[in-house]
Amino acid sequence: MFDLHGFGGQMALGALMTVQLALGALAVGLVLGLMGAVAKLSRDRLARAVGRGYTTIVRGIPELLVVLVIYFGSSGILTTVAGWLGHDEFVELSPYVAGIIALGLTFGAYATEVFRGAILAVPIGQIEAARAYGMGPWLTFRRIVLPQVWRIALPGLANLFLVLLKDTSLISAIGLNELLRASYIGAQSSKDAFTFYTVAALIYLAMTVVAEWGRARLEKWSRRGIARARA
Amino acid sequence: MDWETLIPRIAKGVFYGVALLLAAGIVYGLTRLDYGVMVAYLDDLGRGALLTVELVAISVAVGFCIAVPTALLRASPRWWLSWPAYAYIFTFRGTPLLVQIFLVYYGLAQVDWVKDSFLWPYLREAYWCALIAFTLNTAAYTAEIFRGAIQAVPAGEIEAAKAIGMSKALMLRRVVLPRAFRICLPAYGNEIILMIKGSALASTITLLDLTGMARTVIARTYMPVEIFLAAGVIYFLLTFVFTRVFQRIEHRANRYLTAAR
Numbered sequence: 001m002f003d004l005h006g007f008g009g010q011m012a013l014g015a016l017m018t019v020q021l022a023l024g025a026l027a028v029g030l031v032l033g034l035m036g037a038v039a040k041l042s043r044d045r046l047a048r049a050v051g052r053g054y055t056t057i058v059r060g061i062p063e064l065l066v067v068l069v070i071y072f073g074s075s076g077i078l079t080t081v082a083g084w085l086g087h088d089e090f091v092e093l094s095p096y097v098a099g100i101i102a103l104g105l106t107f108g109a110y111a112t113e114v115f116r117g118a119i120l121a122v123p124i125g126q127i128e129a130a131r132a133y134g135m136g137p138w139l140t141f142r143r144i145v146l147p148q149v150w151r152i153a154l155p156g157l158a159n160l161f162l163v164l165l166k167d168t169s170l171i172s173a174i175g176l177n178e179l180l181r182a183s184y185i186g187a188q189s190s191k192d193a194f195t196f197y198t199v200a201a202l203i204y205l206a207m208t209v210v211a212e213w214g215r216a217r218l219e220k221w222s223r224r225g226i227a228r229a230r231a
Numbered sequence: 232m233d234w235e236t237l238i239p240r241i242a243k244g245v246f247y248g249v250a251l252l253l254a255a256g257i258v259y260g261l262t263r264l265d266y267g268v269m270v271a272y273l274d275d276l277g278r279g280a281l282l283t284v285e286l287v288a289i290s291v292a293v294g295f296c297i298a299v300p301t302a303l304l305r306a307s308p309r310w311w312l313s314w315p316a317y318a319y320i321f322t323f324r325g326t327p328l329l330v331q332i333f334l335v336y337y338g339l340a341q342v343d344w345v346k347d348s349f350l351w352p353y354l355r356e357a358y359w360c361a362l363i364a365f366t367l368n369t370a371a372y373t374a375e376i377f378r379g380a381i382q383a384v385p386a387g388e389i390e391a392a393k394a395i396g397m398s399k400a401l402m403l404r405r406v407v408l409p410r411a412f413r414i415c416l417p418a419y420g421n422e423i424i425l426m427i428k429g430s431a432l433a434s435t436i437t438l439l440d441l442t443g444m445a446r447t448v449i450a451r452t453y454m455p456v457e458i459f460l461a462a463g464v465i466y467f468l469l470t471f472v473f474t475r476v477f478q479r480i481e482h483r484a485n486r487y488l489t490a491a492r
Contacts, residue, residue, distance in 0.1 A: 044243070050250055060467040062431035065442060065459065072455040077260070136236045169327035173435060180329060193337035201326040201334065208325040 002199050007186035011196075014182030015203050021099055021168045021178060026161060028104025033111025038141075040116050051112065058109035064170050066106055071098040071174040099171035107164050114156035118149045151222040158215035165207055179203060265454060269461045272448045276458075279444030280465050286430050286440060290365035291423055297370035299408070302377035316374065323371035329432050331368055336360040336436045361433040369426050376422060380415035381407060413484050420477040424470050431466075441465060 004011060039051035058066065075092035082091045093101070122145050130140040172181035183200040187193035304316035323331065339345050339354055353359040384407050392402040434443030445462040449455050 039246075046250060047246060057467070060470050061463045062428035062442065062466055064428075064431040064434070065445075065463055065466065068442075068446070069455075069459045069463070072449070073459055076456055136239070138236070138238045166327035169329040170432075172329070180327065180333070183330075184333070187333075187337055192341065193333070194339075194341055197330055197334040197338050201322075201330050204327055204330060205322065205325045 002195050003192070004186065004195070004199065005190040005192065007182070007190070007196070010177075010182045010186060011179065011199065011203070014177055014179040015207075017177060018165075018168045018179040019207070021096070021103065021171060021176075022161070022165050024100040025103035025107055025164055025168070028100060029107025029111055029160075029164070030157075032104060032108025033115050036108060036112030037115030037119055040112060041119060055109045055112050058105055063102075063106050063167050064173060067099065067102040067170050067174060070102040070105070071095060074098065095171065095174045095176035098174060099168070099176055103164060103167055103171070106167065107160055110160050110163075111153075111157060114153050114160065115149060117156070118153035119145060121152045122148050151226070154215075154219055154222050158211070158218070161215075162208060162211055165211060166204065169204075260456075264457050264460070266457070268452055268454050268457050272452070272458065273461070275444055275448055276441065276461055276465060279439055279441040279462075280469065282438065282444075283427070283430050283433075283440040283442075284469070286361060286365060286433060286438075287423070287427050290362055290369055290430075291426055293362075293366045294369035294373055297366070298373035298377055301370065301374035302381060303403075305374060305378045306381050320371045320375050323368050324375065328364065328368050328429050329435065332361060332364040332432055332436060335364045357433075357436045357438050361430075361436060361438055365426065365430065365433075368429070369422065372422050372425075373419065376415050376418045377411060379418075380411035383414050384410045416477075416481045416484060420474070420481070423477070424473065427470055427473065428466070 036051050036054055039047040040055070042048055042051075071093065075090065078091040078093070079089075082089070126144055127140060130144045135143065168178055169180040171178055172184065175181070177185075179200055183196040187196040190196070301316050301319065304312045305320065307313045307316075335354075336357060339360075345351065345354060354363075388406055388410060389402065392406045397405065430440060431442040433440045434446060437443070439447060441462055445458050449458050452458065
């Protein structure tokens with residue numbers, strides 16, 4: 001049906017790279033998001049300010065700009081720091097690492113809000129009960145709050161993951177051979193842009209469908225043992 | 232003292248250390264920047280920002296006009312009306328905007344009947360391609376937002392409209408749509424902000440919007456940090472001003488709901 005002019009393998013590798021990017025950024029973003037939420041809900045004023053600054057700035061500028069800044073901006077900083085440490089050479093991040101950091105930063109900023117809502121949604125009575133048992137703040141967080149946060153935050157996080165999956169296409173702008181760039185290369189050399197971008201779109205759609213299915217499974221699993229209110 | 236109570240203290244110490252180091256780094260970095268470059272290219276960036284605003288304004292306005300009927304179709308109980316609308320929304324929400332832009336910009340150019348049509352003078356321009364892709368994309372997201380809002384209009388209000396004897400069209404115009412619009416305002420504001428940021432993708436097909444202009448200036452000056460910082464600040468101001476204006480609109484539109492409080 002689709003003639004890929006021998007670029008099928010490249011496209012498959014690109015799709016694999018896209019999945020890798022998405023999962024890597026997801027891992028970075030989840031850690032950042034959880035830290036951001038804890039910071040924003042902290043009693044410490046400095047922590048709140050840092051959390052607020054992080055989400056406001058990252059959510060206020062385009063994802064593409066974040067990607068470009070991390071990739072092109074970091075080399076200057078890294079080279080300077082390396083110079084202090086006695087390495088007088090040009091240092092830069094690979095597009096892959098820069099991409100994961102940039103996408104992780106954006107995912108983390110949005111995830112901060114999701115986690116914050118989820119932490120606030122844990123019934124206060126349970127936290128008071130934990131305190132009454134003599135649990136400290138860390139133990140309360142680890143044993144009482146965190147296990148429930150996953151369940152409450154899951155729908156929001158899954159939504160963000162779908163956005164992240166599509167945002168991986170931005171990494172093509174810094175030359176990483178992910179799905180979109182692989183299609184771009186194929187399109188340029190075969191002069192058959194329509195086919196290549198249609199195939200790319202279909203692969204992204206398929207990934208979305210798989211992610212959507214995974215979301216439904218995970219949500220069902222996370223709700224096991226939770227009584228559902230009858231409408 | 233056991234380790235469970237020590238962890239928060241250690242975490243706090245580490246956090247303060249890192250925050251202090253970061254703040255020092257940022258302040259040091261800011262003192263080393265070349266602010267002259269930012270000022271010198273400010274009107275270039277300004278022109279870029281103008282194009283960004285233009286692209287967003289047009290695509291959001293046209294997208295709104297497409298989204299309302301699409302949402303009505305999507306909310307329809309008849310499958311042959313709702314299914315095509317759903318397919319459209321699903322396709323555009325399930326694929327990256329960048330792929331859609333490339334498909335319109337590079338893809339359409341090789342279809343012969345497009346090249347022969349009277350629309351070709353427009354479709355070969357990056358400007359119109361970006362506008363088409365943006366419009367179709369934001370219309371799909373907006374339609375889904377509207378659909379949710381239309382279905383969230385309280386059943387009692389629709390029953391009341393029917394009880395007074397309003398026709399379907401009148402009810403839609405006087406009750407359902409105005410009410411749905413108010414319900415979805417916060418979500419719609421979010422979508423417009425996403426569009427402001429998404430418009431940066433126009434730079435990938437040679438358009439000199441704010442991001443495109445920033446990249447051109449950087450190619451000329453080799454000063455990515457300064458120029459990206461300036462562009463970032465402008466984007467930030469754009470979204471900031473927009474949120475404030477939209478908050479006012481939201482407040483006004485929902486005044487009848489909040490007046491009592």
